[in-house]
Amino acid sequence: MIHIQDVSVAYPKGIQALSGVDLHFERGEFAFITGASGSGKSTLLQLIYRELEPTRGQVIVDGHDVSQLPRHRVPLLRRKVGVVFQDFRLLPMQTVWENVGFALDVIGATKRDKHHRVPLVLELVGLADRADAYPDQLSGGEQQRVCIARALVNTPPLLLADEPTGNLDPVISLNIVQLLCDIADRGTTVLCATHDTHIVDAMQRRVVALVQGVVVRDEKTGGSYDAA
Amino acid sequence: MIHIQDVSVAYPKGIQALSGVDLHFERGEFAFITGASGSGKSTLLQLIYRELEPTRGQVIVDGHDVSQLPRHRVPLLRRKVGVVFQDFRLLPMQTVWENVGFALDVIGATKRDKHHRVPLVLELVGLADRADAYPDQLSGGEQQRVCIARALVNTPPLLLADEPTGNLDPVISLNIVQLLCDIADRGTTVLCATHDTHIVDAMQRRVVALVQGVVVRDEKTGGSYDAA
Amino acid sequence: MRLNTAQFLISQAWSAILRNGAITGAAITNISVALCVLGVFVLTAYNLQAQAMQQAAAVEITVDLAKDAKRAEVEKSLRANERVKAVRFVPKAEALEGLAQRWGLDFSTLSRVGNPLPDAFRVVPVKPDDIEAIAEQAEQIPGVAEARYAQQTTTKLLKLARGIKLAGLVAVIILGTASLLLVSVTIRLTIYARRREVRIMQLVGATNWFIRWPFLLEGWFQGTTGGIVATALLLPGYAYLASLISSNLGFIRPVQSTELMVALGIGLVLMGSLFGVLGSLIGLQRYLQEV
Amino acid sequence: MRLNTAQFLISQAWSAILRNGAITGAAITNISVALCVLGVFVLTAYNLQAQAMQQAAAVEITVDLAKDAKRAEVEKSLRANERVKAVRFVPKAEALEGLAQRWGLDFSTLSRVGNPLPDAFRVVPVKPDDIEAIAEQAEQIPGVAEARYAQQTTTKLLKLARGIKLAGLVAVIILGTASLLLVSVTIRLTIYARRREVRIMQLVGATNWFIRWPFLLEGWFQGTTGGIVATALLLPGYAYLASLISSNLGFIRPVQSTELMVALGIGLVLMGSLFGVLGSLIGLQRYLQEV
Numbered sequence A, B: 001m002i003h004i005q006d007v008s009v010a011y012p013k014g015i016q017a018l019s020g021v022d023l024h025f026e027r028g029e030f031a032f033i034t035g036a037s038g039s040g041k042s043t044l045l046q047l048i049y050r051e052l053e054p055t056r057g058q059v060i061v062d063g064h065d066v067s068q069l070p071r072h073r074v075p076l077l078r079r080k081v082g083v084v085f086q087d088f089r090l091l092p093m094q095t096v097w098e099n100v101g102f103a104l105d106v107i108g109a110t111k112r113d114k115h116h117r118v119p120l121v122l123e124l125v126g127l128a129d130r131a132d133a134y135p136d137q138l139s140g141g142e143q144q145r146v147c148i149a150r151a152l153v154n155t156p157p158l159l160l161a162d163e164p165t166g167n168l169d170p171v172i173s174l175n176i177v178q179l180l181c182d183i184a185d186r187g188t189t190v191l192c193a194t195h196d197t198h199i200v201d202a203m204q205r206r207v208v209a210l211v212q213g214v215v216v217r218d219e220k221t222g223g224s225y226d227a228a
Numbered sequence C, D: 001m002r003l004n005t006a007q008f009l010i011s012q013a014w015s016a017i018l019r020n021g022a023i024t025g026a027a028i029t030n031i032s033v034a035l036c037v038l039g040v041f042v043l044t045a046y047n048l049q050a051q052a053m054q055q056a057a058a059v060e061i062t063v064d065l066a067k068d069a070k071r072a073e074v075e076k077s078l079r080a081n082e083r084v085k086a087v088r089f090v091p092k093a094e095a096l097e098g099l100a101q102r103w104g105l106d107f108s109t110l111s112r113v114g115n116p117l118p119d120a121f122r123v124v125p126v127k128p129d130d131i132e133a134i135a136e137q138a139e140q141i142p143g144v145a146e147a148r149y150a151q152q153t154t155t156k157l158l159k160l161a162r163g164i165k166l167a168g169l170v171a172v173i174i175l176g177t178a179s180l181l182l183v184s185v186t187i188r189l190t191i192y193a194r195r196r197e198v199r200i201m202q203l204v205g206a207t208n209w210f211i212r213w214p215f216l217l218e219g220w221f222q223g224t225t226g227g228i229v230a231t232a233l234l235l236p237g238y239a240y241l242a243s244l245i246s247s248n249l250g251f252i253r254p255v256q257s258t259e260l261m262v263a264l265g266i267g268l269v270l271m272g273s274l275f276g277v278l279g280s281l282i283g284l285q286r287y288l289q290e291v
Ligand SMILES: Nc1ncnc2c1ncn2[C@@H]1O[C@H](COP(=O)(O)OP(=O)(O)OP(=O)(O)O)[C@@H](O)[C@H]1O
Pocket: A011, A012, A015, A016, A017, A035, A036, A037, A038, A039, A040, A041, A042, A043, A044, A086, B136, B137, B138, B139, B140, B141, B142, B167, B168
């Protein structure tokens, strides 16, 4: 599903966010991306939904080289990728319901479909009763859950979750990650960047660890023992 | 230092964020505020720096009733309170250096003072080499550390940290919280809202636990055993 | 685009208009002001030109008859010209009386020494522009001694009217451009305020047109409303001013044509819509550039 | 405010201007356009009024002498009036010749029957407004039979000039208000785009004035730059247009006074600064309202 081949990303001022990263993820695979703050986790995920292009190397998603994608095809790629952004990125003038519904509007879903699926995912993240609230009327964790709901609602074949539990308490966190695992088991590829060692330890799934932009560890199943 | 007396906060649409909260914090005290997502931690902190006024009850900070404060005195209160915001709230058009410096500019610090103290706190949070970056050129954890640096830089007598380690890896997290504890031991009152059970367990400090806006536990020293 | 999507985009635009109340209001204010100013300019130019034309239209041609002329035939020939609006016979006695009155002379003395003036026709042209041609043609008529008119004054006034027309056109084009600038910059500012939203929509997989439509509709709404407000301010204001001028400066007759007013109103509203849509397109382009 | 703080606030404003390049540019564009339009209006009104005054100024008073008048004494009395600019003697023969020419008559026949016209002085007033008073005073002078002038035309022109002056003033006031609106709404939009920043500053403990200063300076900068740009566009443009009109429509003499240009330029720049500052103040107030 995802083939990252010898990818490097350099930001201006000589900041090397990723160096020679080689990673391959199968369809339906679940993987944690761990690493210290600033080690390149978000950068890695941004490559996949093409918020960023690699300075060197290739990122192939679902058979297409992402950097070769013509501009008008980029939205099509993004519709196949659900993203939980580290900073949420909710539309401030839209309610929770509308924010989640937007991901369905974009793919041209019918009204009926929307009214069926939006409440479902809101229930899943425990926000059914806050559907009419605007993002700035929510707590940090609630906003994060809206973002998760939006990423899930159109059941994309690929799910990228950047620190999806940073603002959530341990119980909800575990539920959410369990949910992501279940989704992966039903055929969705899930990459989850996280710092939460508890969760990594609990799941015993594939772990990719980054240190200063270099993959230092990639194990099929594992804990967080040297993730930091 | 802080006296919260029978405080309730109700948001519109009947959302009761806090109910009858009675809490007292001494000068130089360190306390964790724990609780599930949406339990009212941020609301509690917002009362203290008067982003919010209680629907009922009194919040007394440093001898002044915060809701009675005339409008023009509010900035003076806020200068005595360093806040690590859950959503960072960095000025997007200012560099890291300027963002941190702004807290000093506000109190009219001299240029010399600024050039002395800003690098110091940036060093403390491990961002000395990113001083010239703008917030959107930083990773999530780096932004969070800038916010921490800004809260610390003018050594306020009161420090409120709302989920200060949500985007940080375990090692840095522990360092930051250790730093907060050290600051408390030197006489600053520190309240730290967090979900991180590791850290709460490691520190063995006062823990206030909220459940749906009600204080269910307040122990002088303790772990996180029933914080969720 | 499916009906479903269209519906969604319209509702999207409408709710954005409502929720961004302050900013929508600000944009509409700016657009109204810009269009209002444009309208004032159009009306001013139009009136100035009409005024000059009116003055020129007051000029008559005096067609002096030869001693042996056949009055009826000359009159027939003059009236045959379709560029002539009116023809009036002025006997030489009347002409002399007019002369005496104008110069404050004693008419009786003057008429005693014999009237040196000829009989004449006063000819009013349909269009002041034709005055020269009419005079020339009149001189060809047998029995006409001379056709005279206040040549200097008339050419001056005609030149002036044409100058004003040209200047007005140039001014309206310049001002139209200025309005377009004002409207599009204003809408660009409203989009700037929401650039983060545009980015988020892109990241969630919206195509550029999916993002554009609501903004276009919003721009269209703001522009059209601005045009309507401008018209609503301008037309009654102008009508009031015109009646004020008519009654206080009787000799100036401001243009009070319903057609002009309707055309102006429609013009302003259309310009508002067009500029609103264009402004949105231009304003968005920058943020849609980056994928 | 300590010098230190002042320095900081200025540098703050300056860097905001630079970093918000796009938005600063947009705001300056809008402000320039608004002020330019205002300037065009001022110039138009000024020229129209000057034109009407010029026309009125061309009117002379004809002072007819009585048969027994002492020419030298009358001339002395006329010249003694400080409201009189020029006095010219017109002998009756010259007057008759002029009359004959104007009416296309045979001068020799006319003069043979005796010249019925009196000797006269042609008097030019300093200010057209004084024409009535001068005529009245002239009639008091012994030896003067009558003082005549084209009363209808003159009063028309004077009324017109006054009307234009008033209308121009009203238009300039309305347009000034419109410009203020445009400028302040524009600046309000730029502030709207940065409302989050205002909130953050408040939460970090900045006083309202500490937040206001950089925005005021920015507004001042945008307004002043807008005024300068407007002046830079308007004055050369006007000079070009004026010379074009002078050479093509010789009888219209556009006002080409350096003082007027300087005053207009200064006026526009000052209005820009003032409106920029006011716009910032008004625009910010909303966001500073909430503590
Ligand atoms: N736009 C940018 N310009 C310059 N440098 C950047 C930019 N974005 C990220 N960086 C730098 O690249 C490095 C990797 O960033 P990235 O966001 O991938 O880290 P991360 O692993 O997600 O960290 P965190 O856990 O703190 O979110 C960091 O040092 C960051 O400062």
